[in-house]
Amino acid sequence: MLEIRNLTKIYDDGTVALHNVSFTVPDGEFLVVIGLSGSGKSTLLRCINRLIDPTEGQILWDGVDITALQGDDLRRMRRKIGMVFQQFNLVKRSTVMTNVMAGRLGYAPTWRSITNQFDEADRKRAQSALKRMGITDQANKRADELSGGQQQRVGIARTLMQEPKLILADEPVASLDPVLAHSILQHLESLNREDGITIVCSLHYLDLVQRYSTSVIGLRDGQVVYQGNKKQILRMTDAEFKSIYGEEAERMGGISGDLAADDEDSAGEEATE
Amino acid sequence: MSEKVQTVEEKPSLVPPVLAGLLSLVVPGLGHMLARQFRKGLVLLLVFLSAAGLWIWRVSDAARREVGFTAMFKKAIQLQPILLIILVVLVLLYLLIAYDAYKTAAKAKSNSFLLWVFVLASFFILGWQIGEIRPDVLVRDGKNSLPLLMRVLWPWEKALYYPEELLIGSADVVIPCTENAEVPPRVVEEGDPYVTVTPNCGDLSEIAGAEGTKLRMVGSNFAPNDETEIWWVDQVRNEFRYRYGGEYVKIVTDENGSFEMDVIIPYRVIPTTGGKGYAVWQVEARQVASVGEPVLSEELKLSVEKMIETIFLGMMSTVFGVILSIPVSFIASRNLMSANWLTKTIYMVVRTILNIIRSIESLVWAVIAIIAVGLGPFAGILALTVHSIAALGKLYSEAIESIDHGPVEAIQATGANWLQTVWYAVIPQIVPPFVSFTIYRWDINVRMSTVIGMVGGGGIGYLLIQWIRLLDYRSAGIAIWFIAFTVAILDYVSSEIRNRFV
Ligand SMILES: Nc1ncnc2c1ncn2[C@@H]1O[C@H](COP(=O)(O)OP(=O)(O)OP(=O)(O)O)[C@@H](O)[C@H]1O
Numbered sequence: 115m116l117e118i119r120n121l122t123k124i125y126d127d128g129t130v131a132l133h134n135v136s137f138t139v140p141d142g143e144f145l146v147v148i149g150l151s152g153s154g155k156s157t158l159l160r161c162i163n164r165l166i167d168p169t170e171g172q173i174l175w176d177g178v179d180i181t182a183l184q185g186d187d188l189r190r191m192r193r194k195i196g197m198v199f200q201q202f203n204l205v206k207r208s209t210v211m212t213n214v215m216a217g218r219l220g221y222a223p224t225w226r227s228i229t230n231q232f233d234e235a236d237r238k239r240a241q242s243a244l245k246r247m248g249i250t251d252q253a254n255k256r257a258d259e260l261s262g263g264q265q266q267r268v269g270i271a272r273t274l275m276q277e278p279k280l281i282l283a284d285e286p287v288a289s290l291d292p293v294l295a296h297s298i299l300q301h302l303e304s305l306n307r308e309d310g311i312t313i314v315c316s317l318h319y320l321d322l323v324q325r326y327s328t329s330v331i332g333l334r335d336g337q338v339v340y341q342g343n344k345k346q347i348l349r350m351t352d353a354e355f356k357s358i359y360g361e362e363a364e365r366m367g368g369i370s371g372d373l374a375a376d377d378e379d380s381a382g383e384e385a386t387e
Numbered sequence: 388m389s390e391k392v393q394t395v396e397e398k399p400s401l402v403p404p405v406l407a408g409l410l411s412l413v414v415p416g417l418g419h420m421l422a423r424q425f426r427k428g429l430v431l432l433l434v435f436l437s438a439a440g441l442w443i444w445r446v447s448d449a450a451r452r453e454v455g456f457t458a459m460f461k462k463a464i465q466l467q468p469i470l471l472i473i474l475v476v477l478v479l480l481y482l483l484i485a486y487d488a489y490k491t492a493a494k495a496k497s498n499s500f501l502l503w504v505f506v507l508a509s510f511f512i513l514g515w516q517i518g519e520i521r522p523d524v525l526v527r528d529g530k531n532s533l534p535l536l537m538r539v540l541w542p543w544e545k546a547l548y549y550p551e552e553l554l555i556g557s558a559d560v561v562i563p564c565t566e567n568a569e570v571p572p573r574v575v576e577e578g579d580p581y582v583t584v585t586p587n588c589g590d591l592s593e594i595a596g597a598e599g600t601k602l603r604m605v606g607s608n609f610a611p612n613d614e615t616e617i618w619w620v621d622q623v624r625n626e627f628r629y630r631y632g633g634e635y636v637k638i639v640t641d642e643n644g645s646f647e648m649d650v651i652i653p654y655r656v657i658p659t660t661g662g663k664g665y666a667v668w669q670v671e672a673r674q675v676a677s678v679g680e681p682v683l684s685e686e687l688k689l690s691v692e693k694m695i696e697t698i699f700l701g702m703m704s705t706v707f708g709v710i711l712s713i714p715v716s717f718i719a720s721r722n723l724m725s726a727n728w729l730t731k732t733i734y735m736v737v738r739t740i741l742n743i744i745r746s747i748e749s750l751v752w753a754v755i756a757i758i759a760v761g762l763g764p765f766a767g768i769l770a771l772t773v774h775s776i777a778a779l780g781k782l783y784s785e786a787i788e789s790i791d792h793g794p795v796e797a798i799q800a801t802g803a804n805w806l807q808t809v810w811y812a813v814i815p816q817i818v819p820p821f822v823s824f825t826i827y828r829w830d831i832n833v834r835m836s837t838v839i840g841m842v843g844g845g846g847i848g849y850l851l852i853q854w855i856r857l858l859d860y861r862s863a864g865i866a867i868w869f870i871a872f873t874v875a876i877l878d879y880v881s882s883e884i885r886n887r888f889v
């Protein structure tokens with residue numbers, strides 16, 4: 115279980131990106147974080163694996179306070195938390211295989227890893243991760259030769275190498291077209307359902323949120339302004355919507371799950387299924 | 388923004404226009420300052436003062452020996468009329484400043500274009516005078532240097548050396564003719580050159596008087612069709628070359644290596660005959676003849692040796708520079724060193740040191756290195772290495788700073804440690820710029836190593852500067868050809884490598 119307690123992040127320039135944020139994520143959840151640009155979604159996700167050090171508050175994961183970890187303890191914790199990025203963040207000039215193997219660095223001894231001597235088990239793991247993401251034939255291409263959707267799959271394959279218990283996905287589909295967006299989210303969904311990996315994911319499109327999340331947190335100006343489970347999201351009211359996205363915000367497309375099927379995005383979903 | 392400009396323009400001048408103009412005649416720029424154009428006025432004042440100061444300096448420099456300003460001025464103008472032109476421009480500038488002040492104070496839509504043209508013109512002409520620029524000299528003396536230039540451009544006569552031998556045949560002449568002269572008989576080996584004279588005795592010429600005895604000189608066994616000099620050796624073994632009618636006498640041998648000519652016993656100031664009453668002189672035919680096949684000249688060999696030294700000098704300093712600058716570049720990149728105040732301080736200190744080292748030219752470093760380790764290629768390698776570390780350290784660290792941080796975060800997020808993160812996320816991103824900067828530096832280092840020898844840092848530059856000083860333009864030309872050739876090859880190779888790797 116992931117428990118965020120009174121988390122506050124103030125950047126060096128004084129920007130309050132998160133203010134007193136508290137919520138819990140039970141294991142096996144597909145939690146989606148929504149909110150306007152600048153509301154603090156990325157900051158929240160990065161605090162969880164300590165790419166950013168929070169200013170105040172605690173993050174408890176199975177009872178361990180992540181915010182207090184240092185050095186090797188921090189790295190051991192990180193290797194159990196995968197992260198997927200909007201810009202994929204692959205090493206572009208390296209091969210797909212190398213990018214995927216990099217997911218194993220937290221486990222491999224330093225010297226062996228930088229001389230590229232991963233053991234047989236790791237190589238098998240990489241093969242199966244590639245296979246699962248359907249990119250086995252791309253293994254020896256350079257990462258920047260792949261399409262966006264393929265790159266994101268490499269990104270997920272990289273996190274799979276970590277054998278994570280938690281995956282943080284920061285707008286994983288924001289740079290992809292709707293068809294690919296669904297395909298990527300379905301991969302995450304399958305990791306969530308079949309492997310029981312907890313997912314914390316930020317998303318922009320409400321219909322995607324309604325389709326994939328099992329619970330939702332709404333952030334606005336660094337504060338939690340909405341919390342809901344699967345059922346509640348499908349019946350999100352205008353008032354709740356405006357509390358997250360502001361008074362001027364107009365809801366477009368589907369309001370509820372059944373309407374979402376009419377969306378452009380959902381059309382893509384059908385195409386991939 | 389436009390409003391602000393307007394309010395500035397609306398403020399009235401502190402003095403009436405005419406006064407502004409007059410004040411500018413007293414102190415150039417003062418009018419502008421009082422017309423609320425303080426900065427323009429200050430700039431004009433500084434510009435005018437420095438231009439006038441430079442002019443005065445140049446006048447007193449041109450007429451150093453004169454005393455008193457008028458005398459100096461007259462002399463300077465006479466020597467360098469350009470100083471008068473500068474004066475005229477300065478006076479016009481002075482008047483223009485006053486006129487512009489008047490216009491500015493009167494709020495007339497004044498166009499200061501002409502004013503700035505005069506400012507630039509005055510400095511341009513001053514620069515012309517200070518730089519002692521004289522195209523006429525270039526044209527006049529340039530023509531004279533053309534033959535020298537030709538030697539540099541086509542120096543290959545010096546590339547081959549024809550082994551030479553001095554052939555001498557000599558015969559004794561007794562002065563004056565006596566019966567009892569003791570002349571040891573000559574032994575001439577078979578095939579050696581020899582000369583005979585008939586008669587083998589006679590009288591010296593007199594100063595501006597009667598000619599001495601005419602002798603028939605016959606030579607054999609010399610190199611065929613080659614120039615031969617005639618020399619006299621007197622009884623105390625003073626040697627002097629034979630002249631006739633003021634000209635040195637030369638004769639060319641026939642196809643058999645023989646010649647025949649008349650010589651007249653020359654005149655000598657003090658014909659000491661010693662106690663014996665006669666002297667024995669020799670008349671010699673001397674020939675510098677090439678023997679055997681031509682061989683590569685010493686200069687060519689030296690050039691090749693030194694060129695190889697030069698290339699290795701550039702290579703070694705690049706290798707050392709790269710090896711040492713890589714770690715330096717990591718601690719000189721902001722993004723890797725922003726963790727805490729200590730690393731930030733290290734970053735600042737390293738960057739500053741790199742900037743200082745880089746601002747000192749390699750040639751100066753060479754001089755310093757020579758003091759430390761003495762003349763020779765090692766000093767050159769040290770100098771170029773030091774400069775390479777600073778230059779590459781900066782370029783590399785900038786490459787590191789401009790990497791995409793995303794992959795770095797992604798690798799960090801997998802639980803990788805610092806070294807793994809650098810190896811997997813940083814290195815792959817910096818290889819292409821590093822390769823390209825390294826080649827670029829290699830290029831610079833080889834070029835630099837061709838001149839670093841001029842101050843004694845080893846390599847071909849040392850030969851070049853020596854030959855130039857000895858006015859041996861052909862040898863210098865050979866060195867220049869080698870440098871040009873090497874640099875051209877290097878250009879080609881480095882662009883090829885760049886295309887492959889980057
Ligand atoms: N390194 C930083 N230094 C200072 N301020 C930052 C930094 N990173 C983010 N911020 C600020 O913190 C706030 C939250 O940013 P954050 O990136 O977490 O928002 P977000 O919800 O992820 O936005 P987006 O949807 O655009 O990605 C914003 O106001 C942002 O300007």
Ligand SMILES: [Mg+2]
Nearest residue numbers: 155156157284
């Ligand atoms: Mg974000």
